[in-house]
Amino acid sequence: AQKVTQAQTEISVVEKEDVTLDCVYETRDTTYYLFWYKQPPSGELVFLIRRNSFDEQNEISGRYSWNFQKSTSSFNFTITASQVVDSAVYFCALTSGGQFYFGTGTSLTVIP
Amino acid sequence: DAGVIQSPRHEVTEMGQEVTLRCKPISGHDYLFWYRQTMMRGLELLIYFNNNVPIDDSGMPEDRFSAKMPNASFSTLKIQPSEPRDSAVYFCASRRDRSGTTFFGPGTRLLVL
Numbered sequence: 001a002q003k004v005t006q007a008q009t010e011i012s013v014v015e016k017e018d019v020t021l022d023c024v025y026e027t028r029d030t031t032y033y034l035f036w037y038k039q040p041p042s043g044e045l046v047f048l049i050r051r052n053s054f055d056e057q058n059e060i061s062g063r064y065s066w067n068f069q070k071s072t073s074s075f076n077f078t079i080t081a082s083q084v085v086d087s088a089v090y091f092c093a094l095t096s097g098g099q100f101y102f103g104t105g106t107s108l109t110v111i112p
Numbered sequence: 113d114a115g116v117i118q119s120p121r122h123e124v125t126e127m128g129q130e131v132t133l134r135c136k137p138i139s140g141h142d143y144l145f146w147y148r149q150t151m152m153r154g155l156e157l158l159i160y161f162n163n164n165v166p167i168d169d170s171g172m173p174e175d176r177f178s179a180k181m182p183n184a185s186f187s188t189l190k191i192q193p194s195e196p197r198d199s200a201v202y203f204c205a206s207r208r209d210r211s212g213t214t215f216f217g218p219g220t221r222l223l224v225l
Contacts, residue, residue: 033211043201045216052211091155098210099168100145102155 002027002096006103013082014111021077021106023092029053032096034068034075039105040088051075082110114138116217118204124223130192133220136185137206145205145214146179146189155203161187173198194224 003026013019025034036048049059051068059066063080079086087110092103117136125131137144146158159169164181172179176195181187191198205216 031211033213035213037216043221044218045203045205047213047215050213093214095211095214098162100157100160100207100214104154 002029002094002099002101004092004094004101004103006092006106008106009104010107010109012109012111015084016081018078018080019082019108019110021079021090021092021108023075023077023103025073025075025092025094025101027094027096029096032094035093035095036066036075036077037091037093038088039091045091048077079108082108084110084112086110116204116206116215118202118217118220120220121218122221122223124225125194126225127195128193129224130190131194131198131222131224133189133191133202133204133222135187135189135204135217137187137204138208138215139185141206141208141212141215142184143207143209143212143214144181144187145203145207146187147203147205147216148200149203149219150200158189191222194222196224198222199224 005024032053034051038046056068065078067076089105089107091105094101119134142163145160148156158171159179161181179189201219201221203216203219205214207214
């Protein structure tokens with residue numbers, strides 16, 4: 001069965017600290033896609049990154065970086081030098097077999 | 113390219129009234145999804161379409177909910193009659209193909225009094 005687990009429900013950090021959001025997934029498919037979305041307090045769901053199962057290269061985009069490890073079925077998201085504007089709920093998601101599965105989200109609060 | 117468009121953005125109605133939510137997916141996207149988000153239940157998939165055909169409606173709560181996609185550029189989600197427990201944010205999303213990225217609309221905030 002396909003599943004996405006975000007064990008961290010809420011995280012609080014002080015501004016400028018680094019923070020890592022964990023995501024563990026389950027799928028029996030060999031081809032699948034992983035995503036991260038951000039939902040700021042305004043409510044929209046913003047796409048951040050997409051990764052396919054054949055590409056395990058880590059990715060960095062500014063202060064954001066993603067660590068994809070098939071061996072542990074994890075796709076973790078790190079924010080470096082966090083800022084107040086990073087406060088949001090972050091969702092990890094999986095597309096497998098044409099279906100789209102969301103994790104339950106991690107609420108990140110960055111304290112100034 | 114315009115994103116997923118939803119209307120209305122906010123809806124306040126009284127219990128028992130019919131509510132119709134509208135969605136225009138991104139042009140060229142073959143998949144369309146309707147989600148509901150509440151504090152208690154998080155994000156729930158209600159139904160999704162592929163090439164205008166409903167594929168999985170197992171998430172539709174009950175017969176009061178119905179969804180249609182008459183063409184590739186328009187979908188509706190109807191609640192009749194509405195109840196207070198239907199109050200939530202309803203998101204429409206679309207995706208180009210089986211492996212594409214899913215993009216979400218801004219959501220419709222529904223409040224049923």
